[in-house]
Amino acid sequence: MSKLLEGKTALVLGVANRWSLAYAIAQAFSREGAKVLLTYQSERQRLTVEELANELPAASVFPCDVTKDEEIVSLTESLRKNGHGAIDAVVHSIAFANRDDLTRPFVETSRSGFLLAQEVSAYSLVAVARATAPLMAAGGSIMTLTYLGATRVVQNYNVMGVAKAALEAAVRYLANDLGPTNIRVNAISAGPVKTASARGIKDFSKVLDSVERVAPLRRNTDPAEVADTAVFLASDLGRGVTGNILFVDAGFQVIGLTAG
Numbered sequence: 001m002s003k004l005l006e007g008k009t010a011l012v013l014g015v016a017n018r019w020s021l022a023y024a025i026a027q028a029f030s031r032e033g034a035k036v037l038l039t040y041q042s043e044r045q046r047l048t049v050e051e052l053a054n055e056l057p058a059a060s061v062f063p064c065d066v067t068k069d070e071e072i073v074s075l076t077e078s079l080r081k082n083g084h085g086a087i088d089a090v091v092h093s094i095a096f097a098n099r100d101d102l103t104r105p106f107v108e109t110s111r112s113g114f115l116l117a118q119e120v121s122a123y124s125l126v127a128v129a130r131a132t133a134p135l136m137a138a139g140g141s142i143m144t145l146t147y148l149g150a151t152r153v154v155q156n157y158n159v160m161g162v163a164k165a166a167l168e169a170a171v172r173y174l175a176n177d178l179g180p181t182n183i184r185v186n187a188i189s190a191g192p193v194k195t196a197s198a199r200g201i202k203d204f205s206k207v208l209d210s211v212e213r214v215a216p217l218r219r220n221t222d223p224a225e226v227a228d229t230a231v232f233l234a235s236d237l238g239r240g241v242t243g244n245i246l247f248v249d250a251g252f253q254v255i256g257l258t259a260g
């Protein structure tokens with residue numbers, strides 16, 4: 001059977017370790033025949049990401065802290081220099097908020113904590129899309145990861161929920177701007193998965209317990225399911241889909257109130 005991403009090159013930002021959703025996506029892209037390029041935020045992560053890249057195998061690993069415009073520019077320059085001047089897909093799987101802001105009431109969010117969450121978790125998609133769109137001359141697919149806390153109140157998700165709301169709005173505006181050049185922009189709204197970022201959210205294991213109890217599929221989300229949806233979005237099967245938020249959450253988002 002032919003592979004869904006044969007001949008395509010994908011840039012994946014946000015692999016921190018083997019539990020990262022970005023890593024599950026990179027594995028699925030690799031399985032489907034894509035050439036996968038990874039980034040890491042800082043020297044602290046370089047060795048881990050290089051090791052994971054060798055397992056894929058990823059073609060190359062590049063540094064990129066998305067809060068630094070110069071690093072985003074040098075990422076695209078390095079891609080060109082290393083023979084990756086044409087890419088087909090970009091995965092933005094990046095978020096950050098101060099731990100304090102994920103434990104105390106939202107009303108106590110500081111100005112700096114609010115801006116930090118917005119910068120890393122929402123604005124970075126705009127910056128990355130602007131920098132990488134010129135590498136997608138033949139069209140392409142940009143995707144990001146979001147969560148239900150963007151539109152509903154989820155206890156302790158707080159400032160990150162507001163950042164995800166901005167991220168989802170950015171997806172729609174980017175889809176409109178980049179659509180004429182056949183670049184699609186979408187978000188996958190994943191159900192809760194135990195990753196390094198998720199551990200920063202107070203009482204996260206209670207969230208996993210309640211999803212398992214009430215989600216229509218009566219279980220939590222498997223990162224491989226998120227990854228397969230990313231494959232769909234990156235592939236030609238997703239060619240008509242843009243500006244969308246696709247839920248991969250065992251159906252939890254349809255639940256309003258359950259008895260007991």
Ligand code: NAP
Nearest residue numbers: 014015016020021041065066094095145146192193195197
């Ligand atoms: P993760 O493994 O901790 O991934 C988050 C990534 O963001 C890490 O690789 C982190 O790098 C990176 N990052 C943070 N600040 C950065 C910066 N300034 N520049 C570049 N990279 C930066 O956790 P994850 O759960 O897979 O998160 C991936 C995405 O999925 C996030 O957008 C998250 O909100 C979203 N999501 C997660 C869940 C869940 O339950 N896990 C559910 C829905 C959506 P460092 O580790 O090097 O800082």
